[in-house]
Amino acid sequence: MKQLMLGNQAFARGLYEAGCEVVSSYPGTPSTEVTEEAAKFEEIYCEWAPNEKVAMEVAFGASLAGKRSFCGMKHVGLNVAADPLYTAAYTGVNAGLVVCVADDAGMHSSQNEQDSRHHAIASKVPMLEPSDSAESLAFAKLAFEISEEFDTPVIMKMCTRVAHSQSVVEISDRVVPEMKAYEKNIQKYVMMPGNAIRRHPVVEERMKKLTEWAETCELNRVEKGGTSLGIITSSTSYQYAKEVYGEDASILKLGMVNPLPVKLIKDFADSVDRLIVIEELDPIIENHVKSLGIQVSGKDLLPICGEFSQNLIAKALGKEIPESVSLEDTMPARPPLMCAGCPHRGLFYVLSKNKVTVLGDIGCYTLGAVAPLSAMDMTLCMGASISSIHGFNKARGAETEGKTVAVIGDSTFMHSGMTGLANIAYNQSNSTVIILDNSITGMTGHQQNPTTGYNIKGDPAGKIDLEALCKAMGFERVRVVDPYNLEETEAAVKEELAVCEPSVIISRRPCALLKTVKHNAPYTCDKDKCKSCKACMRIGCPALSLKDGKVVVDATLCVGCGVCKQLCKFDALKEG
Amino acid sequence: MTKNIMIVGVGGQGSLLASKLLGRLLLDAGFDVKVSEVHGMSQRGGSVVTYVRFGEKVYSPIIDKGEADYIVSFELLEAARYVEYLKPEGKIVVNTQTIDPMPVITGAMEYPENLVEKMQAKGIYVDAMDCLKLANEAGSSKAVNLVLMGKLSKYFDEIPEEKWIEAIKVCVPPKFVELNLKAFELGKNN
Numbered sequence: 001m002k003q004l005m006l007g008n009q010a011f012a013r014g015l016y017e018a019g020c021e022v023v024s025s026y027p028g029t030p031s032t033e034v035t036e037e038a039a040k041f042e043e044i045y046c047e048w049a050p051n052e053k054v055a056m057e058v059a060f061g062a063s064l065a066g067k068r069s070f071c072g073m074k075h076v077g078l079n080v081a082a083d084p085l086y087t088a089a090y091t092g093v094n095a096g097l098v099v100c101v102a103d104d105a106g107m108h109s110s111q112n113e114q115d116s117r118h119h120a121i122a123s124k125v126p127m128l129e130p131s132d133s134a135e136s137l138a139f140a141k142l143a144f145e146i147s148e149e150f151d152t153p154v155i156m157k158m159c160t161r162v163a164h165s166q167s168v169v170e171i172s173d174r175v176v177p178e179m180k181a182y183e184k185n186i187q188k189y190v191m192m193p194g195n196a197i198r199r200h201p202v203v204e205e206r207m208k209k210l211t212e213w214a215e216t217c218e219l220n221r222v223e224k225g226g227t228s229l230g231i232i233t234s235s236t237s238y239q240y241a242k243e244v245y246g247e248d249a250s251i252l253k254l255g256m257v258n259p260l261p262v263k264l265i266k267d268f269a270d271s272v273d274r275l276i277v278i279e280e281l282d283p284i285i286e287n288h289v290k291s292l293g294i295q296v297s298g299k300d301l302l303p304i305c306g307e308f309s310q311n312l313i314a315k316a317l318g319k320e321i322p323e324s325v326s327l328e329d330t331m332p333a334r335p336p337l338m339c340a341g342c343p344h345r346g347l348f349y350v351l352s353k354n355k356v357t358v359l360g361d362i363g364c365y366t367l368g369a370v371a372p373l374s375a376m377d378m379t380l381c382m383g384a385s386i387s388s389i390h391g392f393n394k395a396r397g398a399e400t401e402g403k404t405v406a407v408i409g410d411s412t413f414m415h416s417g418m419t420g421l422a423n424i425a426y427n428q429s430n431s432t433v434i435i436l437d438n439s440i441t442g443m444t445g446h447q448q449n450p451t452t453g454y455n456i457k458g459d460p461a462g463k464i465d466l467e468a469l470c471k472a473m474g475f476e477r478v479r480v481v482d483p484y485n486l487e488e489t490e491a492a493v494k495e496e497l498a499v500c501e502p503s504v505i506i507s508r509r510p511c512a513l514l515k516t517v518k519h520n521a522p523y524t525c526d527k528d529k530c531k532s533c534k535a536c537m538r539i540g541c542p543a544l545s546l547k548d549g550k551v552v553v554d555a556t557l558c559v560g561c562g563v564c565k566q567l568c569k570f571d572a573l574k575e576g
Numbered sequence: 577m578t579k580n581i582m583i584v585g586v587g588g589q590g591s592l593l594a595s596k597l598l599g600r601l602l603l604d605a606g607f608d609v610k611v612s613e614v615h616g617m618s619q620r621g622g623s624v625v626t627y628v629r630f631g632e633k634v635y636s637p638i639i640d641k642g643e644a645d646y647i648v649s650f651e652l653l654e655a656a657r658y659v660e661y662l663k664p665e666g667k668i669v670v671n672t673q674t675i676d677p678m679p680v681i682t683g684a685m686e687y688p689e690n691l692v693e694k695m696q697a698k699g700i701y702v703d704a705m706d707c708l709k710l711a712n713e714a715g716s717s718k719a720v721n722l723v724l725m726g727k728l729s730k731y732f733d734e735i736p737e738e739k740w741i742e743a744i745k746v747c748v749p750p751k752f753v754e755l756n757l758k759a760f761e762l763g764k765n766n
Binding site for chain 2 (some may be wrong): 002029032033108109161162164165168239240243309310312321323324325326327328332333336337338339367370372443534537540541542544546554556
């Protein structure tokens with residue numbers, strides 16, 4: 001039966017049909033749904049790991065034990081998991097091991113737009129790249145076969161437009177291969193120098209074989225469309241190229257982007273008058289083609305930054321684009337922002353009011369940087385808030401210790417904040433760390449984590465006690481505040497900044513979007529009492545706006561958190 | 577010939593249900609379909625766009641400027657923001673509800689006035705309606721998406737109403753079917 005599926009859902013279906021039995025991942029847009037969808041199959045053991053490195057090592061362990069396994073992550077997650085990946089290329093696998101990495105050209109929900117193909121090249125691991133949901137399903141199954149045939153992990157690279165687009169797939173039954181025997185093999189699996197020296201040539205030989213295989217494999221195909229123009233492309237760029245050229249150009253569509261074929265490309269280049277590589281982000285295919293001594297266009301015409309579209313390609317290649325109309329008005333931008341009732345808002349208001357330097361981290365709370373709160377000075381990568389505040393304070397000492405904080409979410413803290421905190425405890429800086437505990441992994445759409453007490457299926461699970469953890473590391477000063485209470489929150493921030501020792505504040509209040517959170521009745525504003533002072537507007541709540549100079553509360557958005565009321569000196573904002 | 581429907585609105589307004597419904601409906605009608613969604617950070621109260629494309633064979637999952645046959649908008653400013661994506665002969669179906677974006681909330685900018693009239697002055701076909709009012713009439717402010725779908729259905733002569741109703745029954749949890757069918761009817765008949 002034909003059905004529509006997200007690329008990520010189709011990928012999960014592929015895992016199911018291929019008989020994958022163990023899945024361990026860390027959520028990250030646009031990769032999250034592969035694991036969420038896989039978790040819906042009873043037959044697959046699925047979990048959220050604390051971070052991508054752990055997830056990949058779990059999947060590696062399951063492969064070693066003899067069962068097909070998988071782990072998924074976003075592009076920057078592969079940086080975290082690079083350590084096991086690069087050496088798993090040496091050990092190879094027992095049962096098939098497939099890794100999903102999802103790139104985010106255009107940075108819809110990411111802090112950079114690195115091109116993950118570099119990781120595949122550098123780690124010498126084959127990488128497949130589907131261009132729609134049907135391929136996501138088919139390639140996932142094929143990836144396990146390649147993994148077992150060539151004894152290597154296989155990476156499948158998704159991108160936002162493949163991961164989050166629905167297209168038509170046809171499903172088939174699950175076939176579970178027989179579990180592989182586990183045999184102790186020190187030379188293959190214990191990567192100390194004496195053994196690794198013997199494994200490196202195996203990796204090089206494997207890549208040669210894979211390159212030969214790439215010449216004729218079904219993943220790479222030529223679609224004939226005349227001889228005047230030839231296009232080499234992959235992934236979503238293939239879809240844009242087809243949209244622009246239809247049957248008017250010949251296309252070499254690559255489904256495996258590492259290693260790249262040689263003869264196939266040479267023959268294709270010989271068959272056309274002009275050759276263009278259409279690929280998002282870095283010129284990886286283009287540079288490979290050039291290294292073969294073939295004249296080719298690519299990044300001389302198309303951008304390295306951002307994502308492509310059919311019009312972008314058409315325009316760059318001298319084709320007409322459709323006409324359109326526009327209005328003269330400058331439209332006010334509508335950037336993403338913290339939701340009405342977001343527990344982070346009260347804390348960021350306090351930090352903004354007290355002009356605190358805020359070293360931030362990755363999550364919903366990165367939106368604390370948005371006006372009018374503008375309460376963030378830095379965001380780099382998962383966990384960097386805590387590690388960086390230590391460096392910041394070591395560099396400037398007392399000058400900054402009393403007015404700088406690190407803010408990090410509960411899930412990000414579990415991911416890679418704990419090691420930074422250990423460094424503060426060990427190397428002793430008078431740093432103040434605020435853990436924003438909203439009892440969920442928020443930004444990626446509500447995934448459980450080690451602090452929530454539930455697993456990926458929603459069943460009760462182990463629960464790490466943040467206060468006990470911080471105390472066990474040696475922090476004497478660990479306190480919990482409710483960020484809906486501005487007075488309490490401000491007092492805690494001021495006190496902890498003032499003391500000359502490291503401290504942790506846990507700002508605790510569950511995400512307002514959680515189904516388990518009961519909302520209060522929406523607030524209302526008494527127009528007669530409102531003096532238009534706009535004090536309540538300083539928190540940047542989307543439920544508040546001004547109509548004819550007076551504050552109006554949007555009852556469809558307001559969850560009754562009451563933070564605005566605490567800022568009103570005229571008693572104009574009222575419950576219910 | 578590929579047809580293009582853009583669904584725009586503010587994160588959290590429920591556009592994912594609308595695109596799910598359209599996807600199901602168009603697939604059942606025998607078309608090749610692609611639906612492209614936005615997840616993650618952009619969803620948090622930001623401007624959200626969903627692309628629905630259908631035809632004999634659909635390649636690109638996204639709709640580019642000048643390509644949309646229809647823009648279905650959950651909010652007035654968002655319709656105006658994406659006007660450039662409309663084909664000159666395209667149609668806009670818009671909920672006249674307004675939600676202030678942050679630059680308006682902070683007072684840095686004004687919410688543009690008379691947007692429906694300005695779009696019409698450019699020769700654009702605009703079908704504007706207070707869908708929030710009709711959704712409330714149906715029983716829930718969350719049913720704006722089905723009011724809009726009801727309105728959109730009027731422009732799809734080739735798809736009979738039973739097919740829409742069938743798709744709604746499949747895409748909506750059983751306990752909300754009645755409410756959503758009512759919202760659909762209100763959208764279609766107003």
